[in-house]
Structures are given as structure tokens and as C-alpha cells.
Amino acid sequence: MEAFLISTGVVAIAEIGDKTQLLALLLAARFRRPVPIVLGILCATLLNHAAAATLGVLLARWLSGETFQLIVGLAFLAMAAWALIPDKADEGATGGRGAGGVFLTTLVAFFLVEIGDKTQIATTLLAARFEMVWAVTAGTTLGMMLANAPVVFLGDALLRRVSLKWVRIAAAAIFAVIGAWIILNMLL
Secondary structure, rough: HHHHHHHHHHHHHOOOOOOHHHHHHHHHHHHHHHHHHHHHHHHHHHHHHHHHHHHHHHHHOOOOHHHHHHHHHHHHHHHHHHOOOOOOOOOOOOOOHHHHHHHHHHHHHHHHOOOOOHHHHHHHHHHHOOOOHHHHHHHHHHHHHOOOOOHHHHHHHHHOOOOHHHHHHHHHHHHHHHHHHHHHHOOO
């Protein structure tokens, strides 16, 4: 129980203001379908954190260094560009995709963005400390959900009052700044 509770708390706190929380808001803005988004976040987190808890040490060694930092930085710049591309039904209430498409988009986006993230690294370290893969995976997944589900549900209500154009621009700017910062940090 200790591994579960500590894992939940560590990730819930670490996730506040993290890039995946921003991604949750962006997905809520684009699709305005909170249930498939939250389910996509849940499944992506379970898959990602289970892999981190069992194979994280090997993956961290393989993906560490300047090459990995460059890939992460470029991925953020790509996310910035993607955030600027409006969907066909952006200003409509439904987001223009069925629940299955929204779920799969969320699943893939969250899984990929979580690779190398601080919560994935925390999951790896917690699993190494407690030697309890499933307790840590369950705890870190709950922590992720505690931080991101409210953003998805409350973000939709907020976005009924705010233009998606400005949300896209703000998200793109944040992703671009993070990507540039990572790349510049690596070069200096």
C-alpha cells in the first residue's frame, strides 16, 4: 500500500503544470469530448507506466544523452506546429471526430509525449525502490488521472467562453518555447 500511495502522490504533484497537462487541455479544446479523452489518458498512462516500471532502466540508458534531448526538443517544435493547425470543425461543439478517433488520438499522443517525461522517470525510480511493478504503475496512473482529468472536464467549460484560435496560439507558443529551451540547453 505504501508503494501505491507514494507513487500516487509523487506523480500527482509532478504532473501539475507538466506538458501532458497542457496536452490534456489542447485535446479538450480540439475535440470537446471529455470521456474518450480521459479514457485515452488512462490507457496511455497504464501502458506507458507499466513499461517504465518494468523496462524503464533499460530504456532510460538507451534514450539518454544529447540525441534523446534533440529528439524531445524537435518533438515539442512539431507539437507547436500541430497545435496551430485548426480542425475542420474547430469552432463547432463536437470537435468533428467520433469517440473512437478521439480516444485513439489521445492514446497515441499521451503515450508518445510521456516517453522521457519526469513522471515516467519517477515511475522507473519508484518501481526500482519498491520492487512492486503493479502497485507503482497503479499509483502513478492514479496520480496522472488526478492531475489531468479535471483539466479535461473543466477545460471544456472554459473553452465555451474562449476562442480556440487563442488556445491554439498559446499552446503552440508554450510547446515552441519548451522545444527551443530543450535544444538550446543541450547545445550550451
